[in-house]
Amino acid sequence: MTAAELVAMLKFAGEARLSEPMSMHTSLGIGGPADAMVFPENAKQLATLIRAAHGDGVPVFVLGNGTNLLVKDGGMEGLVINLTKLDWVTVESREKDMALVRSGAGAPLPKLANFCADEGLSGLEFAAGIPGTVGGAAYMNAGAYGYEIKDILYKTLLIKEDGEVSELTADDTLKKYRHGGIPENAAVAEAWFRLAPGDPEAIKARASEFIKKRRASQPLSAKSAGSTFKNPPGEKAWKLIEGAGLKGLSVGGAAVSEKHANFLINASGATARDFIALMELVKRKVKEKTGIELEPELKIAGRD
Numbered sequence: 001m002t003a004a005e006l007v008a009m010l011k012f013a014g015e016a017r018l019s020e021p022m023s024m025h026t027s028l029g030i031g032g033p034a035d036a037m038v039f040p041e042n043a044k045q046l047a048t049l050i051r052a053a054h055g056d057g058v059p060v061f062v063l064g065n066g067t068n069l070l071v072k073d074g075g076m077e078g079l080v081i082n083l084t085k086l087d088w089v090t091v092e093s094r095e096k097d098m099a100l101v102r103s104g105a106g107a108p109l110p111k112l113a114n115f116c117a118d119e120g121l122s123g124l125e126f127a128a129g130i131p132g133t134v135g136g137a138a139y140m141n142a143g144a145y146g147y148e149i150k151d152i153l154y155k156t157l158l159i160k161e162d163g164e165v166s167e168l169t170a171d172d173t174l175k176k177y178r179h180g181g182i183p184e185n186a187a188v189a190e191a192w193f194r195l196a197p198g199d200p201e202a203i204k205a206r207a208s209e210f211i212k213k214r215r216a217s218q219p220l221s222a223k224s225a226g227s228t229f230k231n232p233p234g235e236k237a238w239k240l241i242e243g244a245g246l247k248g249l250s251v252g253g254a255a256v257s258e259k260h261a262n263f264l265i266n267a268s269g270a271t272a273r274d275f276i277a278l279m280e281l282v283k284r285k286v287k288e289k290t291g292i293e294l295e296p297e298l299k300i301a302g303r304d
Contacts, residue, residue, distance in 0.1 A: 003036035031071025051163025064133035072302035105135025122198035128207035135188035223266035238262035
């Protein structure tokens with residue numbers, strides 16, 4: 001069964017698009033078409049879609065807002081499930097010393113951080129400028145400036161590949177650098193965060209400082225997927241790349257940012273082939289100079 005046939009069979013009530021360009025749904029602006037893309041509006045719809053696709057052998061890819069993703073030029077086979085309509089945030093409970101905030105997986109991290117600041121809840125200030133979604137952040141244990149999602153994540157609502165819905169507490173996972181300990185074939189539908197009460201204005205001021213740091217050091221106006229490579233133990237990827245003299249290096253329309261060497265950008269109509277070739281070139285030159293092998297932080301998906 002094809003993805004289009006699956007969508008038709010399910011009589012999916014939400015939005016569905018066929019041959020949807022993935023370049024419209026990634027921050028890099030790169031990627032061929034998805035066979036079919038659907039936009040569930042709640043966890044029940046998400047579970048139904050995943051269960052049906054798994055049962056009929058249709059490949060599934062769960063997408064947030066595509067900020068840590070490179071899609072190949074051949075696009076995505078099967079069904080792409082876009083979570084951007086699961087973008088709600090609410091205070092689940094509040095006590096004197098702690099509050100639980102619950103969020104849909106498609107909520108942008110800045111939206112969550114701003115909501116918490118308005119509610120006088122501290123712990124997510126570092127996420128105010130991270131252009132990802134809650135689901136992706138929980139899945140990869142997103143972080144910045146020494147803070148990580150694992151520090152305040154309480155639990156997640158997961159949809160397994162057979163459609164089974166389960167909750168996974170943060171204590172049940174072994175969270176590592178840029179890995180949230182969530183099973184690879186499970187989709188995050190919701191997440192809860194444990195936060196501390198604080199003064200709203202002080203929280204907003206701290207969030208603003210993180211945003212200023214990001215603007216000063218990163219090429220936010222360029223099309224990128226954020227940091228391209230993980231930091232090796234005891235090292236900074238940007239320092240290794242810059243030390244190898246690679247700022248400004250380009251392949252086709254892809255280039256190493258002059259502002260931040262660990263940001264590879266779509267400078268001018270880059271293809272996925274350009275971007276992957278540049279990544280391999282950067283890895284090779286850094287390895288030749290330092291002996292260190294860089295590991296990608298972004299996810300590469302799709303068909304050639």
